[in-house]
Amino acid sequence: MPVTSEKIMQRLLLAVAFSALSALLLIAVFIISQGLPFIFRYGFREFLFSSQWNPQAGKFGIFPMVVSTLWVTLGAMAIGAPLGVAGAVFLTEFVPRTVMRIIKPSIELLAGIPSVVYGFIGVMVLAPLIRDHLGGPGLSLLAGSIILGIMILPTIISISIDSIMAVPKSYREGSLALGATVWQTVRMVTLPAARSGIAASIILAMGRAVGETMAVIMVTGNSVKIPGSALEPVRTLTANIALEMGYATGMHRQALFATGVVLFVVIMILNFSASYVMRQRKARR
Amino acid sequence: MDQKIEIKDLDLFYGSFQALKAVSMPVYDRQITALIGPSGCGKSTLLRCLNRMNDLISEVRITGRALLDGVNIYDRSTDVEGLRKRVGMVFQRPNPFPLPIYENVVYGLRVAGENDKKTLDQTAEKSLKAAWLWDQLKDKLHQPAISLPLDQQQRLCLARLLAVEPEVILMDEPCSSLDPIATAKVEELMLELKKDYTIVIVTHNMQQAARVSDFSGYMLLGEMIEFGETKTLFTNPSQKLTEDYITGRFG
Ligand SMILES: Nc1ncnc2c1ncn2[C@@H]1O[C@H](COP(=O)(O)OP(=O)(O)OP(=O)(O)O)[C@@H](O)[C@H]1O
Numbered sequence: 024m025p026v027t028s029e030k031i032m033q034r035l036l037l038a039v040a041f042s043a044l045s046a047l048l049l050i051a052v053f054i055i056s057q058g059l060p061f062i063f064r065y066g067f068r069e070f071l072f073s074s075q076w077n078p079q080a081g082k083f084g085i086f087p088m089v090v091s092t093l094w095v096t097l098g099a100m101a102i103g104a105p106l107g108v109a110g111a112v113f114l115t116e117f118v119p120r121t122v123m124r125i126i127k128p129s130i131e132l133l134a135g136i137p138s139v140v141y142g143f144i145g146v147m148v149l150a151p152l153i154r155d156h157l158g159g160p161g162l163s164l165l166a167g168s169i170i171l172g173i174m175i176l177p178t179i180i181s182i183s184i185d186s187i188m189a190v191p192k193s194y195r196e197g198s199l200a201l202g203a204t205v206w207q208t209v210r211m212v213t214l215p216a217a218r219s220g221i222a223a224s225i226i227l228a229m230g231r232a233v234g235e236t237m238a239v240i241m242v243t244g245n246s247v248k249i250p251g252s253a254l255e256p257v258r259t260l261t262a263n264i265a266l267e268m269g270y271a272t273g274m275h276r277q278a279l280f281a282t283g284v285v286l287f288v289v290i291m292i293l294n295f296s297a298s299y300v301m302r303q304r305k306a307r308r
Numbered sequence: 309m310d311q312k313i314e315i316k317d318l319d320l321f322y323g324s325f326q327a328l329k330a331v332s333m334p335v336y337d338r339q340i341t342a343l344i345g346p347s348g349c350g351k352s353t354l355l356r357c358l359n360r361m362n363d364l365i366s367e368v369r370i371t372g373r374a375l376l377d378g379v380n381i382y383d384r385s386t387d388v389e390g391l392r393k394r395v396g397m398v399f400q401r402p403n404p405f406p407l408p409i410y411e412n413v414v415y416g417l418r419v420a421g422e423n424d425k426k427t428l429d430q431t432a433e434k435s436l437k438a439a440w441l442w443d444q445l446k447d448k449l450h451q452p453a454i455s456l457p458l459d460q461q462q463r464l465c466l467a468r469l470l471a472v473e474p475e476v477i478l479m480d481e482p483c484s485s486l487d488p489i490a491t492a493k494v495e496e497l498m499l500e501l502k503k504d505y506t507i508v509i510v511t512h513n514m515q516q517a518a519r520v521s522d523f524s525g526y527m528l529l530g531e532m533i534e535f536g537e538t539k540t541l542f543t544n545p546s547q548k549l550t551e552d553y554i555t556g557r558f559g
């Protein structure tokens with residue numbers, strides 16, 4: 024009896040795994056099949072590098088969105104990466120292990136907060152602050168960068184902590200025994216030894232930032248233009264798809280799928296480089 | 309003979325477990341002192357008390373005194389980083405940093421704020437020579453230290469220590485991962501270094517203690533059972549427990 028139930032379970036799990044995988048694969052194939060022909064028809068350069076996005080007139084240049092996505096992401100990294108790495112260093116080196124064991128899971132929990140909540144806080148708190156103190160409409164590139172910078176913190180902190188903790192204790196002891204302070208040890212031995220893991224955490228976080236949609240739509244203002252300053256509203260690639268997919272038809276719809284293909288490729292590249300950096304480290308050990 | 313370090317009634321607790329019990333012992337200037345005893349008796353713990361490496365472990369409590377040149381290193385006012393520059397340590401497993409050989413050797417100087425290229429170069433050469441590594445390594449100073457064979461790694465750790473010119477060198481079973489030839493070389497090196505440095509070595513190997521040390525302490529279950537000149541301790545111990553251990557009836 025147990026043997027047959029074992030077999031049934033195995034088949035069942037296989038079927039589940041297979042259908043989950045094939046669903047993902049189908050989605051990928053669908054996006055590419057919808058988007059790729061459009062890119063070839065419309066022209067790769069015209070699509071990526073023209074600033075005219077006017078679906079009614081048949082103009083589909085996503086350059087403003089590409090630039091906006093780039094800026095919002097870079098801004099988020101400029102805020103999130105130093106904060107996240109500093110947080111990881113603080114938690115591993117300057118806080119008792121027992122406290123760290125409590126704080127780390129709580130930080131990881133933050134990654135589970137729905138992005139609409141982050142967006143809501145951005146609209147209610149952050150945007151007014153920016154409007155009142157820095158000027159502009161408030162809903163802006165800066166607001167997007169700050170919210171995204173906060174949203175990627177759990178990813179960076181958690182993976183960085185893991186890679187800092189993976190640095191052999193003997194390195195630390197050797198450094199301290201030579202009269203180095205804890206801070207010197209972090210800077211000269213621990214961080215260099217953990218750098219590939221930290222780099223991977225930053226790249227993965229970048230993937231998250233590029234792909235984030237809801238919070239970004241809520242706080243960036245969504246006007247299609249190349250931003251002149253951080254206080255101006257912008258529209259990212261993801262926001263563009265989400266905002267227009269509801270009513271798009273024909274060429275317009277295909278252009279949005281093509282935008283999805285661009286995002287897909289960028290995020291694939293980021294994820295592959297993250298795992299490549301990680302593998303490099305394993306190979307070196 | 310001058311006492312470089314004097315340990316007085318030192319107790320150490322890991323949480324509620326007492327690992328050192330009222331240990332007292334002298335460490336004489338420019339002599340080699342060996343700590344012997346069965347596994348778990350507290351040799352490493354005692355050694356790590358001398359440069360306050362036990363401070364890194366939470367839940368450690370220490371009472372009693374350890375005087376370095378007459379000053380208690382457990383005073384509140386002790387500059388711990390300064391202490392560790394004076395009392396350096398070589399670990400059981402070679403632990404070079406994942407940096408080039410050169411950077412390993414000058415690490416202690418960089419930490420101390422020295423950045424003058426010429427000083428660093430000179431110190432690197434001098435220290436590597438003192439650890440008998442210069443001839444083998446002088447052409448590959450910029451290769452990673454991790455790629456060296458273990459015995460060279462261990463002597464590199466010694467060179468890295470000599471670069472900061474400590475007064476005392478603590479060695480915790482420095483030869484346990486080395487083969488007999490490499491071990492002999494390290495022992496010979498220790499005898500050479502004795503001219504300038506005070507050395508305390510923990511060893512499991514009684515022949516090694518007998519060969520290199522001038523003084524020995526025999527520890528058991530956190531207590532210092534007997535301390536004396538190595539010659540006497542090994543040929544004519546005053547304690548029955550020591551004799552049992554030396555003659556191999558126990559341990
Ligand atoms: N960090 C620690 N926390 C709790 N107990 C410890 C710790 N380090 C050592 N001990 C205990 O203290 C006692 C002495 O340990 P120590 O490492 O000093 O022994 P040792 O003589 O060096 O042994 P060995 O020859 O195996 O290296 C042992 O019983 C050990 O279990």
Ligand SMILES: [Mg+2]
Nearest residue numbers: 351352353480
């Ligand atoms: Mg030990």
